Structure formats: C-alpha cells, structure tokens
Amino acid sequence: MGTTQLETVPEPKYWHLKTVLREALDADFAVGEILPNERDLAARFGVARATLRQALEQLELEGRLQRRRGVGTTVAPPRVGVDVSTTRGEWPGAAQDAWRPVDCDLTGVPAEVATLLETEVGEEVHTVRRIRISHGQSVAAERLYVPASSVPELSAIDAPSGPARARGVLRELQHLGLDGQDRAVELGSAGADDARELDRLPGAPVLVVTTRYVAGGRTAAVSVATYRADTCRLTFGASGDLEIGENPQERQAS
C-alpha cells in the first residue's frame, strides 16, 4: 500500500552534488566563511554551473547557505528559534512584546487583509510597521492593519505618523477586550520593503505569519509578519516552558 500508487520521481541531477557539498561545508568551511565563486566551485566538483546553482539554492532553502548581494554565498550559522506562540488575551504592543514600532501611516488595505477585516479593498486603515529584533538582528518585519473603527479614541492631532503614532495605535488597542486570536504560517517571498528591512534580496523565501485579533465578535486587527526563512525557526511552545532548543538543520531521511 502506501506509496505504490504514486509514480516514482527520480532524483534530479544536483541531488548527489548537494550531499557532497553538505559534507564539504561540514568539513572544510566555518560559519560565515565565503564560498568560492560559482565557476570555481563548478570546476572543483566537475559539474555544470546550472547544476551547481540548483544545489546551492537547495542548501539555501535548508538554511545551510546564505546569499547576499555584494558579499556572495556564505556558510549560514544555525537557525535561531524565534518564539511565536500566542499569549492568550494579549494585544500586540503589550509588555514583553519583542517588536519595535517603526512607523504608522494610513494606507489602503491589501485585498487579502480586507477579506479578513471585512473591509472594502483599498479602504484606508492604520498600518503600523514594526521590526522584531532577535540576537541583535532584524528577524521579522510586520504590518499591523487596524481599521479606524477599532481605535475610535485615537487622537488625530499629535504625531500623525512615525513611531510615536504607532505607539498611540497600539495603546488604543489595549483598551479593547480581546476575544481571541488565531494564526497561520505559510511560505512567501519577500517584497521589496520587507527585503530592505530584513537585509535580504527581494524575492527571498520568507515565512509569513498572519494573526487575526478578534474583539467584540469581529476582527479588530490583522498582523502580517514576514520572518526570514534562512535564519529563523518559528517555535510554538504549546505546553508551558518547553522549547525546542537545538538546530534540526537537515530534515530528510538520509
């Protein structure tokens, strides 16, 4: 039974190369070290550059390599666990929040967020931008979308934008009774703004965490947080203070 009904997918050309490269990384390179350029590497392993490039892309997905414009390809440090478990009944911006407010503007709400907020596409909402710092590095960029109706007491007079405005919106949210929140994680690609804030190339794979905050029986705010997929492992400590602390880098059966 099991898999017999599925056709056999042969391993692609770069598969063996990937294994060889992974072993070379373990044996010959230190974390942070810059790899030789693609031409030299292809020559060293006797493969075509296209094959080499595919293997490098794979190792990037697996968190073993990082590619940065102007630097080249470097050996990645182990991924860092970033706690994204929800604390029941806490709004963003509550005490102990790991996020730093950067800016706040009135912007049109993107289509997929409009659906969650049950607002019209393009309707203006307070958009709080925040950055999450972990171990001295920006690991995530967030957009928190808050309809004006969720923060009716917000003063329009002082601080029309900037971090002070962001803090004002967050402060107003704390006044609402939070019914609950839910969360989804999916794969995405870094937009130009997020890429800049996370020091990644536009289009780099990211983990997108969408959180819906429900108050008074409706969605009062939606957070879309973009985490660096190369350096982050999102942890959900569902039961007390357990946490997966080690670095499971290579997940395939070998």
Added chain:
Amino acid sequence: MGTTQLETVPEPKYWHLKTVLREALDADFAVGEILPNERDLAARFGVARATLRQALEQLELEGRLQRRRGVGTTVAPPRVGVDVSTTRGEWPGAAQDAWRPVDCDLTGVPAEVATLLETEVGEEVHTVRRIRISHGQSVAAERLYVPASSVPELSAIDAPSGPARARGVLRELQHLGLDGQDRAVELGSAGADDARELDRLPGAPVLVVTTRYVAGGRTAAVSVATYRADTCRLTFGASGDLEIGENPQERQAS
C-alpha cells in the same frame, strides 16, 4: 530612523514581470490551467528566459503556480488551511488524528533528531511513517521517531513492519503520561521519499514541523512532518474555534 541605516536593495529585473504575470494569471487563466511553455511565455512578455524563470519561481513560492514534472506549470488553486494546533495531552495516533499510518521500521536516528531525543546518532529507533490526507490529497508526510525505551511493552512477535506495526507503536505511546509538547516550523526542501509521497519534485520547498513529545521528564518521541508549502497554510487556532478561513495569497505591500 527605522530603515535609514540599511542600504537600499534595488528591485531585481524580474520584479516588474512578476507583477505583470500575476495580473495575467488573474485575468486570463483558470485554476488548474497549464501555462504556455517558457519559450512562448518569454516571447509573449518580451523577456529573457532566465528572467521569466525567476519570476515563475517567485510565483511558485507565493503559491500562485505549481510546477510538476511531465505536466508543466499550472495555475495553483488557493492554499488550503491545515490545522496543526496542538491538543494538550494528546499523543499522535489518538482519536480524531488526521494522519494515516503507512509503515514502521527500525532505522538509525538522524543527527538532529538524536539531539532532541538525547540518543546516539545512528542508534536504532522505531520510525513510524504516516501520511496526512486533506481534501483527498496527501498534504504532509511524517516520520515519528520513538526510542525502544519509550515503548518497552511493544511486542516484537507479530507485525515486524507495515501499518499494523505502526499502529502498535502508536498504541503503546498512549500508555505513557504526556507532560507536554512543543513545536517548531521552518523552511526545508523535500527529500526524495517525501517528494514521492507528496507528489512533488525532490527539492521542492516544504514547511517542516518538528514536534517534541515529553513524558516522564524526557523527550519520549519526536515527529518531523513535511508539509507541502505550495498548497498548505498551517493554521494555529490558538484561541478556541477561531480559524483564518480566507486565502491570503499575496502578502507584499503593493
């Protein structure tokens, strides 16, 4: 403040093409429809094939396209929310479990799992393979690693392998008192076995969910589940019965 200290990363060549392609997908193509081949597409949009390929890869990351060997590139259906929230105190294989046991063998434990289980690398553990079906499709493949010491009563006599053996191991786990579990999500690439079971190409991006089950003060089992990143959005319904039901496909600020 904010982003001023970071260098400006220019948008890559394929960026505009991606936007154009996305609009074309919305306007001219139905879900499941096969796209013209790369040469024709490149000609249609007046770009080099390398540029086109980068844009297609991006749209695949974002869940808009699927690429399958022997079929070509098709327009992806909206991602499906797959619930991965933990139920406190439940072992895998408990009632209502969404997973189907496929096989069970004694195999050497991979290095990263050995660390979590605090066993020696290569030490043999019961390895239960399971498949998760959602909406008639395999959405995830799991390896559940169970040291012999966690299931001391397991009979070695009947069903040395196969689904029956898998069910036997899961049944024995239910006898242990579960202290808690924690969970981590990270990006990975599909190994050859997982790719076969998930009907994906080897190396396709996947979301890897690692769960540690703690009983009697130690890690009694570790599950490494590989979810299709193209079709799945992992949902964590942290507060009661809320769930993000809509399909937020496009996450960038546009």
